[in-house]
Amino acid sequence: MDSKSVREFIVKEVPDWDDEVVATARFKAFSGQRSDWEPKYLFWRDLIIKIARHFGFLLIRPSEVKSDWFNRGGLTPLCIDHVLFVMYSEGDIILCADLVDPTSGRLSQLFKKVRNLMLGSIRTTEVISEDQIILTAALKDKAVEVVKLLSDSHWNSSCVVTMWKLQDICGGPDEASAVLSYLSSSGKAQHFSVSKKDFVEGVKISFSTTAVSSVSNLDHDVLYLIWTTEKLQQQLDVIDRRYEMSRKSALTFLHSGNRKVALRYAREMKVGAENREKCSSLLNKVEEVLGIIANAESTKQVSEAIQIGSQAIKENMISLEEVDLCLSDLQESIDSQKQVEKALEKTPYADIEDDNVEEEFKKLELEVGNENAPVPIPKTGSTSEERESEASEATLISEALSNLKLSDNSSRKLTIHNQVVSVEDKERETIELEAALG
DSSP, rough: OOOOHHHHHHHHHHHHTOOHHHHHHSSSOOOOOOOOHHHHHHHHHHHHHHHHHTTTTTTHHHIIIIIITTTTTTTTOEEEEEEEEHHHHTEEEGGGGOOOOTTHHHHHHEEEEEHHHOOOOHHHHHHOOSSSSEEEHHHHHHHHHHHHHHTTTTSSSSEEHHHHHHHHHHHHHHHHHHHHHHHTTSSEEEEEEESSSSSEEEEEEEEEOOOOOOOOOHHHHHHHHHHHHHHHHHHHHHHHHHHHHHHHHHHHHHHTHHEEEHHHHHHHHHHHHHHHHHHHHHHHHHHHHHHHHHHHHHHHHHHHHHHHHHHHHHHEEEEEEEEHHHHHHHHHHHHHHHHHHHHHHHHTTOOOOOOHHHHHHHHHHHHHHHHHHOOOOOTTTHHHHHHHHHHHHHHHHHHHOOOOOOOOOOOOOOOOOOOOOOOOOHHHHHHHHHHOOO
């Protein structure tokens, strides 16, 4: 975002911004007791925070704030250095050096906090000389936004994401580092990594009011699987771009009558379609594994809830009729959830056959063929083998350009042993609870 947009926003938010008398008073340096300059300080502080929130600035440069944001015809506020220093002293600003390193252990993070407290306050010049500073209000807003965005796409009380995904959500590596540091210091996130064929960094984030649980072996496996899906999706995007470029080139040369070059691009399309099918098949399998793991975790939570319920029944002497009613409600909830999942599974994605695109493509081929239909000139001495070769090339181009249905019909069979905790049917649950009552 350029400084011009910021200045335009300031003019809209501050009606008397261009008033020379008012501006002269505002731009003066602070002097006297705090009670003398506090109203001006609050004006500048609130304006800086409002600008940051409006434009989504998590990190700001003090030099830009002083020289660009509030520049009025070459004049800049003489009090901005003091404003930023007071904001830092009161916790409205965080220096990047004060951030807790999320990649370190919790004990190291505690030592870092203690060290920052022991160092005491810093000078005004140190704040203004920082390359970037962090606005606390914007950091908290961004952390809440990230957690909400992730919780909306996950059913469990926590999730695992790659650092690449977190950086994409936060808007960059610096912003992601600040958000992760804030969440880690509050016990809501924990950084960890996996070293297999590749080094993968990830984050476990808690959505509940309690602190994030420790990272398990399953979390490491899930992180690597998620990273694999992201890599495969990136590869699919590359294949699709190359396929589209080959398709356009094939059409161009087919339109110009250069059959040999068009045939070469048609062959590239065929190879691209085969590669996409393989990549898509592998991606579907990995996503299926992640889905099974997520279902297993949900099932485990239900099982644990049933065990807790059994203990509560013993302690509170609940009747079997009440238990049966609760189980009926639970079964209805599970059945409703399964209906939603089946409805989602019926939504076509990979197996879509776009007849409209194919028909349009055939029309385009016919149009190209009609425009460039050469006048038949009998070739002297032409052999039957040459005519068959030319016909074969034309058929290959036509088939390659018409084949846009990249469906994945490969069968997917996957068995996971010793990982899934199943919930038995209603009758077995009742038997177990009756035994618990005894």
